[in-house]
Amino acid sequence: MRAVLLLRYSIMLCAFLMLPVTTLVAAPLTGAALDEILPKFIHVGFSTCILSDIDPRDAHAAMELWTRELSQAMGIKVSPQTVIFKNTSDMLVALKRGELSIVSLTAIDYLKIRKDIGLIPSVVAPTNVGKGRNFLLIARRDSGIGAVADLRGKTINLPAAIKQEVSHIWLDVLLMREGKRDRSSFFRQVKEYNSPTQAIMAVFFRQADAAIVSRGALETSNALNPQIGSQLLVVSESQSMIGDFSCIPTTVNQRFRESIEYAALHLHEKPKGKQIFTLFHIEKVVPFQPFYLDGTVELLRERDRLLAKLGKRR
Numbered sequence: 001m002r003a004v005l006l007l008r009y010s011i012m013l014c015a016f017l018m019l020p021v022t023t024l025v026a027a028p029l030t031g032a033a034l035d036e037i038l039p040k041f042i043h044v045g046f047s048t049c050i051l052s053d054i055d056p057r058d059a060h061a062a063m064e065l066w067t068r069e070l071s072q073a074m075g076i077k078v079s080p081q082t083v084i085f086k087n088t089s090d091m092l093v094a095l096k097r098g099e100l101s102i103v104s105l106t107a108i109d110y111l112k113i114r115k116d117i118g119l120i121p122s123v124v125a126p127t128n129v130g131k132g133r134n135f136l137l138i139a140r141r142d143s144g145i146g147a148v149a150d151l152r153g154k155t156i157n158l159p160a161a162i163k164q165e166v167s168h169i170w171l172d173v174l175l176m177r178e179g180k181r182d183r184s185s186f187f188r189q190v191k192e193y194n195s196p197t198q199a200i201m202a203v204f205f206r207q208a209d210a211a212i213v214s215r216g217a218l219e220t221s222n223a224l225n226p227q228i229g230s231q232l233l234v235v236s237e238s239q240s241m242i243g244d245f246s247c248i249p250t251t252v253n254q255r256f257r258e259s260i261e262y263a264a265l266h267l268h269e270k271p272k273g274k275q276i277f278t279l280f281h282i283e284k285v286v287p288f289q290p291f292y293l294d295g296t297v298e299l300l301r302e303r304d305r306l307l308a309k310l311g312k313r314r
Contacts, residue, residue, distance in 0.1 A: 045083045045091055047105040049162055050244045088112055095119070098251050107242045107296045108165050118250030120257065121288035123264050128243035129292050132216030135167050135238040137174065138203055139210045140231055148174050148236060154209035155189040157199040166241050166296060167212050169303055174236060176306035197221060204228055210235065239295030245288055261287075 083100070085091040088109045094100050095117045103119070110119065139145040145154070159167045172183065180186050191208070193199040196217035202208040204227075215237070222229040248257045268274050268284035 042101045043081050043083055043094075043099055045085060045094065045100040045103040045105075047088070047091060047103075047109050047244070048084055048086050049106050049109065049165070050104060092116060095249055098249070100249060101252055102246060102248055104244055104246045106165070106244050107293060108169075110245075110247065111293070111296065111300065119247040120250060121290075122246050122248050122257075122261055123285040124242065124245035124288050124292065125282050126284070126286055127216070127282070128245060129286075129289075130240060132214060132219070133240045133243060134215040135170050135212055135241060136215055136218055136234045137171075137210060137212055137236040138200070138218065138232050139235050140203060140206065141233045142231075143209060145210060145235060146233075149178055151210055152186055153188050155191070156187050157191050157193045157202055157208045157211040159196070159199075159212065160192045160194070166299065170238050170241070170299060171212060173299060173303050173306060176303070176310060179310070181310055200228065200232070204231060239298065240292075241295050241299070242292045245292075 083094065085094070088105075091100075091103065091105070091109070092113045095103070095113070102122075110121070113119070137148070139151075145151060156171075158164075158171065161168050175181075175183055175186060183190060193202070193211070196213040199208070199211035199213050200218060200221045203211050218228075218232075218234075248261075264285050265287065
C-alpha cells in the first residue's frame with residue numbers, strides 16, 4: 001500500500017520521462033539531437049513532506065523499478081536517481097549546486113525557496129488544484145458551533161502538520177482574526193489525523209467537536225453517506241490551497257524542459273500512459289498556472305499582517 005502511495009506522488013515526475021524525449025511539435029529527438037540536450041544526470045527530488053507516511057526504503061525501491069522502465073523507454077544511458085529531502089534547506093542546497101533535474105514539493109516549501117533559486121512550476125495533478133482543495137472547518141449541526149469563537153474549550157482534529165502545513169496556518173489565521181494568539185490555550189485538545197475520513201467520522205460520531213478537512217474529502221464522504229451532509233455543517237471555508245506540484249530548475253536546458261513537459265502532458269493519450277494513470281487514480285497532469293498559488297500566497301500575507309498586529313512576529 002505504501003508503495004502505491006509513493007507511486008501516486010511520483011507518477012507526475014516519472015511521466016516526464018516515460019516517453020521518448022519529444023519536442024513541442026511531437027517529433028522525437030534521437031542521436032546527436034538527443035545527446036545535445038540531455039543532462040549528464042537526471043536526479044529527481046522529493047520533499048519528505050509529500051512522502052511523510054512512506055518508508056524511505058520503500059520509496060527508493062519503487063523508484064529503482066521506475067528507473068529501469070525509464071531507461072528502456074527513453075533509449076538512453078542516463079538513468080534517473082531519486083533523492084528524498086528531509087527538509088527544505090537540504091533541497092535548496094542541492095538545487096543551488098545544480099544537482100537536481102526535477103523536484104516535487106509542497107506550495108509552502110516552494111514559496112519558502114523561490115526567491116533563493118530559479119524554479120519553474122511545471123505540472124500538477126488536477127486533484128491538487130481547484131475547489132476540492134479548499135479547506136473546511138466542520139462541526140455537527142446540533143453542536144451549537146456556528147463560528148470559530150464557539151470552539152473555545154472544544155476538541156479539533158487537523159491534518160498532519162508535516163503533510164498539510166498550510167491547514168495549520170489557516171487555523172492560526174482563523175484564531176488570530178478573533179484576536180487569539182495561542183491555539184493550545186484556546187482548544188481543549190488538538191489532534192492530528194492520518195486520513196480525512198477518520199476526521200470526518202470522528203465529528204459525525206461526536207468523538208471530536210470539529211475538524212479541518214478538504215472540500216474534496218467531505219464531498220466524497222457525502223456521496224458515500226448522505227447522512228454526513230445532513231448532520232455536518234461548514235463553519236468556515238478557505239480559498240483553494242494548491243497541493244504539491246512539480247518544478248524544473250531554470251538551470252535545466254530549455255529544450256529538454258519543454259520536451260519532458262510535452263511528454264508529461266500527453267502521456268494520458270498513450271495506452272500505456274493511460275493504464276498507469278488509471279492504476280494510480282490520476283487522470284492526467286495539467287500545466288501549472290500561476291493563479292493556483294493565489295490562495296496560499298494571500299493566506300501567508302494575512303498571517304503576517306495579523307502577527308504584526310498582535311505583536312507576535314515569526
